[in-house]
Amino acid sequence: MSVARVAVPDFVSNSYFPAIAAIELGFFAREGLDVAHELIFPNYKAYEALRDGKIDFVAGPAHAVFRAFPEWEGAKLLAALAQGMYWLLVMRTDLAATAGDVNAVKGRTIGAAPLVDQGLKRLLIDAGVDLDRDGVRIVGVPGASEPGVSFGVAAAKALEDGKLDGFWANAMGAENAVRGGSGRVILDVRRGLGPPAAFHYTMPVLATSDHVIERDPNMVARPACAPSWRLSGL
Amino acid sequence: MRAVVEAQRALKRDVGLATQVGEALFPPAEAALIADVVARDLPYYDPTISEAAVAGLNRFAQESGLAQRSVSYGQVVAMEFRHLWTA
Numbered sequence: 088m089s090v091a092r093v094a095v096p097d098f099v100s101n102s103y104f105p106a107i108a109a110i111e112l113g114f115f116a117r118e119g120l121d122v123a124h125e126l127i128f129p130n131y132k133a134y135e136a137l138r139d140g141k142i143d144f145v146a147g148p149a150h151a152v153f154r155a156f157p158e159w160e161g162a163k164l165l166a167a168l169a170q171g172m173y174w175l176l177v178m179r180t181d182l183a184a185t186a187g188d189v190n191a192v193k194g195r196t197i198g199a200a201p202l203v204d205q206g207l208k209r210l211l212i213d214a215g216v217d218l219d220r221d222g223v224r225i226v227g228v229p230g231a232s233e234p235g236v237s238f239g240v241a242a243a244k245a246l247e248d249g250k251l252d253g254f255w256a257n258a259m260g261a262e263n264a265v266r267g268g269s270g271r272v273i274l275d276v277r278r279g280l281g282p283p284a285a286f287h288y289t290m291p292v293l294a295t296s297d298h299v300i301e302r303d304p305n306m307v308a309r310p311a312c313a314p315s316w317r318l319s320g321l
Numbered sequence: 322m323r324a325v326v327e328a329q330r331a332l333k334r335d336v337g338l339a340t341q342v343g344e345a346l347f348p349p350a351e352a353a354l355i356a357d358v359v360a361r362d363l364p365y366y367d368p369t370i371s372e373a374a375v376a377g378l379n380r381f382a383q384e385s386g387l388a389q390r391s392v393s394y395g396q397v398v399a400m401e402f403r404h405l406w407t408a
Binding site: 170 | 326327328339341347359365374385387389392
């Protein structure tokens with residue numbers, strides 16, 4: 088059995104869940120691959136590890152490829168893990184903010200991960216918000232860079248603790264904040280809350296490098312005639 | 322790569338598998354939430370990378386200062402494996 092390494096920048100999350108599920112449910116094993124996952128935060132460091140040959144695949148945001156592979160030289164996307172930009176803006180429930188209202192960020196401090204924040208910034212700019220003039224501060228999330236910490240969960244905790252006015256993160260973090268009563272979803276472009284054009288800013292993907300494809304194409308996609316695992320029950 | 326596509330299909334057929342994965346890997350509180358969260362993502366579980374998605378990615382990357390120029394669809398996507406999206 089071949090061994091492969093998949094990096095994910097956020098683990099306790101829905102963002103890259105199909106890749107995590109493929110490991111845990113045994114789909115990689117049925118392809119003859121012994122796959123281990125590795126949490127590498129923030130996202131661009133996962134792509135740097137791919138570039139440097141330390142891992143074989145990244146389950147991460149597509150746009151972060153550019154940071155490690157300038158002008159997209161040397162990387163390839165294999166599949167979408169899901170369609171569309173997948174982060175949500177959650178604001179404190181005690182603020183006067185309504186769903187879909189981008190103006191809710193004015194004068195506020197919003198937590199977001201490196202490069203993930205680019206999605207929020209571009210969305211706000213496209214919607215007519217001037218980050219400087221309107222006093223929008225987009226910052227890191229306290230505690231999110233600690234080893235093994237899930238970004239969305241850390242963001243929900245920071246919101247609950249009053250360290251942020253809002254956060255831009257995955258749906259797991261949003262669900263934590265909403266169920267805990269500390270947050271309300273304001274923007275979610277997949278569900279029509281926000282500018283439609285923002286849907287295609289980025290997407291969660293499975294990516295690899297040209298080097299990996301050249302070195303071991305059968306690891307990337309085992310030839311169809313090899314195993315008969317697709318006849319199995321799952 | 323087939324493994325990821327098959328995982329998407331399996332989760333669409335039975336989102337309860339998300340709980341199985343969560344219970345194995347996540348803290349209890351998040352394991353209890355994951356199936357509900359994944360259920361809302363299921364309509365977006367499609368491995369296809371469209372031309373429109375790459376065009377949007379190019380536009381976003383340039384406007385955000387991540388790229389100087391547009392890259393072609395064939396440079397972004399591993400063309401030799403695209404058939405697996407629907408296999």
